[in-house]
Amino acid sequence: MAAPFLFILLFTILFAHRIGKRLEPPIAKLIDGAARIRQNDLDFTLSDVGGSKELTQLASAFEDMRRALHTSLTTQWQMDQERRDMVAAIAHDLRTPLTIIQGHVDNLLERKDKQAERLDKYLHTIRKSTDRAVRLLDDMNLVSEIDQPDFILTKRPIDLMAFCQEKAEEYQMMCAAKRIDFQSSFHMSDDDPGRIDADVHRLEQMMDNVIANSIRFTPEGGQIRWRINIGPETAVIETADSGPGFTEADLSYLFNKFYQGDPSRSAAKGHAGLGLYIVKTLAEKHGGSVAAGNLPEGGAYVRIILKVRHPAFSCESVKSINK
Known part of the structure; x- marks a missing residue:
C-alpha cells in the first residue's frame, strides 16, 4: 500500500531536483544582476539568461529596466559632469x-x-x-x-526684416565704438511675407552672441558684414568679419561647450567658450541650424538658418503684434 506513495515522493524529489538544476543558473544571473545594479554597475546584459518561459520573460523585463536605468543614469552623470565643468570654468x-x-x-x-x-x-x-x-x-x-529638459521657447509671429533692421542700428553703434566698419544688407524674395515664428528674446540672444564674437576678434579698422536673406522657405542670417578666422581645430569643436579656441587669443578676451554653444542650441530649438567657416578672402563667418513661416493672417494683424 505504501509503494505508490513512495513512488510519487521519489518522482517529486527527482523532478524538483531537475527543475532546480535547470532554474539555478538563470536565477543566479538575475540575483547577480540585481547586485550589480545596486552598485551602479550597469555594463552587463541579461539577454541570454535562458530557463523556463516565465524566467525568460522576467529576464527580458529585467533587461529592459537595466537599459532604461543605464540611459537615464548615463545622462544624469553626463549632466552632473558638465555642471561641474561649467562651475570650474566660470x-x-x-x-x-x-x-x-x-x-x-x-x-x-x-x-x-x-x-x-x-x-x-x-x-x-x-x-x-x-x-x-x-x-x-x-x-x-x-x-x-x-539645457534643462523642460525648457521651452515662447514663440510668436514676428516681422523678421523689421526686427533685423532695428538690430542693425544697434550693432552699428557697437562697432563704431570699437572703430570697426559695420555693413548690413537685407534681401527678401518677391511676395515673401518675411515672417517667422520665434522667441524674440532668444532670437536676439543668438544674434547678439554672434556679433559679440565677431567684434571680439575683429581688429580695430576691420569690417563686419551682416547679411539677411529671407527666402520662400528659410531665412539666412550671416555674420562675416575680417578677423583671423578659424583654425582647423576651431572648425571641429567650435560649437562645443567651453571651447575657447586658441588660448593665446581667448584668455584675455573674457569669455568661457559658451557663446557659440548657446547660438547652436537656441537655433536647433527653433528648428533651424547654424554653420561656421572661413571666407576665401580671409576672416570668418557664422550662418544661422531659420524656417520662414507663412501664416494666414493680414498685414494689419502683424503690425499690431509687432507693436
Missing part, C-alpha cells in the same frame, strides 16, 4: 576680473594723492572687469536654463 575665468577689481580698489584706498586722471583710469578698468564678470555669469545662467 570660477577660473571669474578669478581674473575679480583680482583686477580687488587690486585697483586696494590701490585707490591706499593712495592718498588721488589724482583725477588716475582715478578715472582705475574706475574705467573696474567697470570693464565688472562687465566681464557679469557677462560670464549671464552665460552660465543661460546655458543652465536652456
Whole structure:
C-alpha cells in the first residue's frame, strides 16, 4: 500500500531536483544582476539568461529596466559632469576680473594723492572687469536654463526684416565704438511675407552672441558684414568679419561647450567658450541650424538658418503684434 506513495515522493524529489538544476543558473544571473545594479554597475546584459518561459520573460523585463536605468543614469552623470565643468570654468575665468577689481580698489584706498586722471583710469578698468564678470555669469545662467529638459521657447509671429533692421542700428553703434566698419544688407524674395515664428528674446540672444564674437576678434579698422536673406522657405542670417578666422581645430569643436579656441587669443578676451554653444542650441530649438567657416578672402563667418513661416493672417494683424 505504501509503494505508490513512495513512488510519487521519489518522482517529486527527482523532478524538483531537475527543475532546480535547470532554474539555478538563470536565477543566479538575475540575483547577480540585481547586485550589480545596486552598485551602479550597469555594463552587463541579461539577454541570454535562458530557463523556463516565465524566467525568460522576467529576464527580458529585467533587461529592459537595466537599459532604461543605464540611459537615464548615463545622462544624469553626463549632466552632473558638465555642471561641474561649467562651475570650474566660470570660477577660473571669474578669478581674473575679480583680482583686477580687488587690486585697483586696494590701490585707490591706499593712495592718498588721488589724482583725477588716475582715478578715472582705475574706475574705467573696474567697470570693464565688472562687465566681464557679469557677462560670464549671464552665460552660465543661460546655458543652465536652456539645457534643462523642460525648457521651452515662447514663440510668436514676428516681422523678421523689421526686427533685423532695428538690430542693425544697434550693432552699428557697437562697432563704431570699437572703430570697426559695420555693413548690413537685407534681401527678401518677391511676395515673401518675411515672417517667422520665434522667441524674440532668444532670437536676439543668438544674434547678439554672434556679433559679440565677431567684434571680439575683429581688429580695430576691420569690417563686419551682416547679411539677411529671407527666402520662400528659410531665412539666412550671416555674420562675416575680417578677423583671423578659424583654425582647423576651431572648425571641429567650435560649437562645443567651453571651447575657447586658441588660448593665446581667448584668455584675455573674457569669455568661457559658451557663446557659440548657446547660438547652436537656441537655433536647433527653433528648428533651424547654424554653420561656421572661413571666407576665401580671409576672416570668418557664422550662418544661422531659420524656417520662414507663412501664416494666414493680414498685414494689419502683424503690425499690431509687432507693436
